[in-house]
Amino acid sequence: MASSRCFVASDINRNPEMFSSYKDKRKICGGRSAVKRSYTEITQDSRRTAELSSPQRKKIKICRRRLAMKRPFSEVSQDDHRDQEMSSPERKRRRITTNTEEKVIVLPNTSKETPCTVAKVSSKGTRPCTVTSRVSNIWIIGDSYIRRGEEAAKKEYGKNLGLNANIQWFGKGGMRWGGVLPSFYAELANQSPPDILVVHAGGNDLGLMSPKKLAFLMQRDLQQLRAQFPSMQMAFSCISERQQWRHGKPVQINNDRKSVNKFMRKNVDYIGGELIEHLYLKFYNKNTFLPDGVHLTTAGNQVFLTSIQSTLEKILQRSSSEQRV
Numbered sequence: 001m002a003s004s005r006c007f008v009a010s011d012i013n014r015n016p017e018m019f020s021s022y023k024d025k026r027k028i029c030g031g032r033s034a035v036k037r038s039y040t041e042i043t044q045d046s047r048r049t050a051e052l053s054s055p056q057r058k059k060i061k062i063c064r065r066r067l068a069m070k071r072p073f074s075e076v077s078q079d080d081h082r083d084q085e086m087s088s089p090e091r092k093r094r095r096i097t098t099n100t101e102e103k104v105i106v107l108p109n110t111s112k113e114t115p116c117t118v119a120k121v122s123s124k125g126t127r128p129c130t131v132t133s134r135v136s137n138i139w140i141i142g143d144s145y146i147r148r149g150e151e152a153a154k155k156e157y158g159k160n161l162g163l164n165a166n167i168q169w170f171g172k173g174g175m176r177w178g179g180v181l182p183s184f185y186a187e188l189a190n191q192s193p194p195d196i197l198v199v200h201a202g203g204n205d206l207g208l209m210s211p212k213k214l215a216f217l218m219q220r221d222l223q224q225l226r227a228q229f230p231s232m233q234m235a236f237s238c239i240s241e242r243q244q245w246r247h248g249k250p251v252q253i254n255n256d257r258k259s260v261n262k263f264m265r266k267n268v269d270y271i272g273g274e275l276i277e278h279l280y281l282k283f284y285n286k287n288t289f290l291p292d293g294v295h296l297t298t299a300g301n302q303v304f305l306t307s308i309q310s311t312l313e314k315i316l317q318r319s320s321s322e323q324r325v
Helices: 001-012 037-052 073-087 091-092 146-156 176-190 211-228 252-266 298-324
Strands: 103-106 118-124 123-130 137-142 163-170 197-199 234-239 274-275
Touching: 073 118, 137 176, 137 298, 146 163, 146 298, 163 176, 176 211, 176 274, 197 298, 211 234, 211 252, 234 298
Parallel strands: 137 163, 137 197, 197 234, 234 274
Antiparallel strands: 103 118, 118 123
């Protein structure tokens, strides 16, 4: 009987999990029961199991193999700010720079291609960059009004009519409308096409052909330039009043002039251009014309050039606004 008890005791010691309901519930770690382990080991195991079992502690961000709860408050606050920057769409768009805030300074430039050079200044020095804006190139082609107007423009407005542009004048005395395209293509062989083209011609054709035919030739030639150079903007300068006309009576020629200008006024939008009207050049004003009754005085040239300048300024402002958009 004693031997049987010893045998049962030895089996219990060998397989405690099979014979004792109490020992079944104890966690076996390292071959030893949890009861025989030290207090520090038990507390460490309880913390580890709590980390795995608690859903809130599962969400804690582990950084450098340490719990965020055990990290200093300053480190935890820094992580919160970083997480907010990554998650916020407004802060993602914000430009992050390692230097201090940058300032934009406009430096003068002597070249004709660009009006200015932009440089960004930071705490480490000056860093130049390229400029998107550039000076527009303008051609003005026409008869003696343009040839004389070039000289008057330099005296009255200085270079380029006081505009931020590069203006070239191609005026020829006695030019008729048929000489506009040949003059344009002759200059085109030496340089690139302009950004803006201004044409003032046709007054010397009045009396030599009907106003209907002249208006048709004007529209056809301007449409041809529009098709060949779609990016080039055009402006048609209306035929102004005169006291004397070379090929006909003043009253009849003046009526033909009005017919041509009326036709161009209706079709200027169709050719994609601007209309320059000289409303203050009146034939009855003696201070406006020279004794020949055709060419303009200093006061007349000022009125004539003011109309061209205001129209060009409007075109340049519209082009700059379109580039910004």
